Amino acid sequence: MNAFHLARNGSFTSWVMIAVLVSSALNFSCGQEYIISVEDTTEHLRFLSSDELKGRHALSPEITLAEDYIASEFKQAGLKPLEGLSDFRQSFSISEYSINSVRATLNGKPLSENSLFGRVFTDSLVWTSMDANAYEVAMISRDESFRARFGELNRSASSTLVFVDSEHADTFNRYQQFYSRPSRTMSDQNPSVVYVLAPKNFNPNSSFEIHLTTEKTSFSLANVAGYIPGERTDEIVLFSAHHDHIGIRSVVEGDSIANGANDNASGVSSVIQLAHYYSSLAKPERSIYFVTFTAEEMGGYGSRYFSQQLNPDEIVAMFNMEMIGKPAVSGPNSAWITGYDRSSFGQILSDSAPDSVYEFYPDPYPSQNLFYRSDNATLARLGVPAHSISTTPIDVDPDYHQVSDELETIDLDHLNNTIKAIARAAKGIISGVETPTRIDPETVDR
Ligand SMILES: [Zn+2]
Structure with a gap:
């Protein structure tokens, strides 16, 4: 030295x-x-x-x-x-999942592409209000911090469908743009979380259908x-x-x-x-x-x-x-x-x-x-x-x-x-x- x-x-x-x-x-x-x-x-x-x-x-x-x-x-x-x-x-x-097709309806009406995004870790996903066993439902209400709830929900142990109050529309749009890129994971058992921007006067008992397919690439x-x-x-x-x-x-x-x-x-x-x-x-x-x-x-x-x-x-x-x-x-x-x-x-x-x-x-x-x-x-x-x-x-x-x-x-x-x-x-x-x-x-x- x-x-x-x-x-x-x-x-x-x-x-x-x-x-x-x-x-x-x-x-x-x-x-x-x-x-x-x-x-x-x-x-x-x-x-x-x-x-x-x-x-x-x-x-x-x-x-x-x-x-x-x-x-x-x-x-x-x-x-x-x-x-x-x-x-x-x-x-x-690690695997990357890119969503390549979305079909979603709320009360029978098609949801626009911009009112949904997700971190999806499965080849395909079909969630309907008729079959509530496949996922849990959560809400980000108007008084909650979007950021804090988002972090929490992404760590949840089960797959979750999240309705986001329309008050959070601006934040939702920013996140939606960011999460349009592929979702990455190291694990094979990651729960998926899908976020839907709820319309004004949203009724939690609304009927819905979400069909998603993804393309998976492993590295x-x-x-x-x-x-x-x-x-x-x-x-x-x-x-x-x-x-x-x-x-x-x-x-x-x-x-x-x-x-x-x-x-x-x-x-x-x-x-x-x-x-x-x-x-x-x-x-x-x-x-x-x-x-x-x-x-x-x-x-x-x-x-x-x-x-x-x-x-x-x-x-x-x-x-x-x-x-x-x-x-x-x-x-x-x-x-x-x-x-x-x-x-x-x-x-x-x-x-x-x-x-x-x-x-x-x-x-x-x-x-x-x-x-x-x-x-x-x-x-x-x-x-x-x-x-x-x-x-x-x-x-x-x-x-x-x-x-x-x-x-x-x-x-x-x-x-x-x-x-x-x-x-x-x-x-x-x-x-x-x-x-x-x-x-x-x-x-x-x-
Ligand atoms: Zn660096």
Whole structure:
């Protein structure tokens, strides 16, 4: 490790002190400690953000190139595939249902196409007022919050037909437009919910008939995951980043590939580097998992699937790296943590190396809701101290979700220093000396 990248200013004595502190914290055992170098970090970033990968859209064929690359790095690092898997791909499938025909009547009169939409997860659906066993009926009345009820109803365990009071017509129309796109699911047993805009003076005892057919397309997706077994096999420290991005966009100055160098090839490069680094150290006290998630940009399917394959109570901390390729407003030797006050995770990182010039501090953009805008939220809902670490001034970043998010915009020294700082800050948690408090799932929005 080159401690000189970590120091911003200071006398020779403090350089030496930092070097001593860092090396004593590192528990050298095999003498072959992996050096997290800017050259290697750059190589990972260059490949993952290259045009060849076409922006790593989760549903594109090119995403497998990224997955193969990460898997081969995990193999070289000597990670083990997760329990029950023969390699580093953690595969699953999602299905998309597009409604392709609708026939609906209310009191014998045909309903216009705009007065109905649904999240339908079946090949065909026939609901009539004569056969009330196939579904439940609910109402969003004029005094209720459409948004809140919509969220609730979409989580209901049974298929539901929802009549929406005509007072909500404007909101209904906006949702109807949004949900005209296909509905996605990871499960085969998702209940369907159909929303009908009720006419004025609607009578709940009206007779109706709804006939819907859908077209289903299935996609195979994969997270990439591996681990280092620790002495305590039921205590897991998780390092993660999403490897998918948004793919091809409309052309800007001859470029249409959203390369996602910062979002989130930077985070994936850190997971690869951390895998090499921790593999080079002595057997850890806690097991260390390294996972890159697919389909974060599409709604977090990869982290959702991952969280269902293990007992989340065993995950003692989740370090989720998001967009760490550009220096924060507070400077290149700093990173912030989303949801800082939700557990003691952030405080542990902040306190981990008081003599280091690298600082961890609370997310300076609370209004951006960043805690909810990455895969950590899925695990936080299960009680895991799960936080994202980021450095990008998201409010002013000109490249965020643009075709200009390319390698050339990345501050490679800053990125590499951030990876090294995370490697060091995680030591106390990996060694079992520090244990972050759990997040209260009740406080995390669905
Ligand atoms: Zn993104």
